Amino acid sequence: MRRLLVLSLLGPVLPGLCGAQSITGTVRDPEAPVRNATILFTDPRVKKPLRATTDSAGGFVFHRLQPGTFTLTVEQAGRRWTTPPYQIGLKERLVAELRVGPDSGTALAHFETDRSRYLEEAGFYQRMQTLHGSFFTRAEIRESGRSSLTQLLGNVRGLRVVTVAGGQDIVFRSAVSAGLSPSGSSTAPRVELDGMNLCHPSVYVNGTITRRASVGDPATTLDDVESIDNVEAIELYQITDVPPQFTRYNETCGAIILWRRRG
Secondary structure (H helix, E strand, O other): OHHHHHHHOOOEOOOOOOOOEEEEEEEEOOOOEOOOOEEEEEOOOOOOOEEEEOOOOOEEEEEEEOOEEEEEEEEEOOEEEEOOOEEEOOOOEEEEEEEOOOOOEEOEEEEEEOOOHHHHHOOHHHHHHHOOOEEEOHHHHHHHOOOOHHHHHOOEOOEEEEEEOOEEEEEEEOOHHHHHOOOOOOOOOOOEEOOEEEEEOEEEEOOEEEEOOEOOOOOOOHHHHOOHHHEEEEEEEOHHHOOHHHOOOOOOOOEEEEEEOOO
16 A cells, blocks of 8 residues: 555646647648548547547647547548548657548548657657656646746655755655665665655666765755756656666665757
C-alpha cells in the first residue's frame, strides 16, 4: 500500500494544460476543401465512434483521444471514404491531410507527428508509455505559460518549491528515507521540512548527470542548470522508479532528466 502511495505523488497537476492525444486535420477532394462533411474517429475498442464536422476550409479536430490504433472516415452526400489504420501514441499530436475521390473508397491520408526523432532515439516516448513518473513534452511546456522550470514543476503533485541560498529549487519527498528503498538498507540523506522527509533530486541533461542529489541548499538550483526555453522534454522519477540508466550515482532523492532542444 505504501508503494502505491508514492507512485501517486508524481501525477502532474497543471490547470489549463492539455497533455492528451489529438488530431487536427483537413479534407480535400481534387478541386477544393470538403465542407460540412462528417468525420468519424473509430477506435475498435470503443463501440461508438467520435464525430466531427469539417468547416469552410475542410478542417476538423479531435481532442483528448485514447492512445491506440484508429481509422478516420469521411462521410458526405451518401459517400464514405476511410483511411487505413493508423496509430496515435501517448501525448502525441497528429496533423492529418485527407484526400478523397469522386466516389466512395479509401481516403488517402498523410499524418505528421509532433514527436521528436532524437527523443524517440533517446527512449523518452517508450519510458513515458511504460514507466511510473511525470513527463512533459515541448508542447506542454510551451502551453503551460511558465517562465522557469521551477514554476513548471512546482505544479506537479509530490514536488515542492523551496527557497534556498541560490534562489528557489524543487524538492521531492524522499522515498528512500520513508523506508521504500528496494534494498531496505540505504543511508539516504534526509531533511525535515514541515514534517516530511524531502531532498533535492539529481538532475541529468541529455543523459549526463549535471547535479547530484543533496539535502540543504544545493550548489546549483534547477533553474541554474537550464532555461525552460531550451528544454524539449522532461522526465521526473521518485527513487523507487528511476530507470537504470539514471541510477549510476546512487540517486537517493529521485531524478529529473532534461532534454535540450535541438536546431
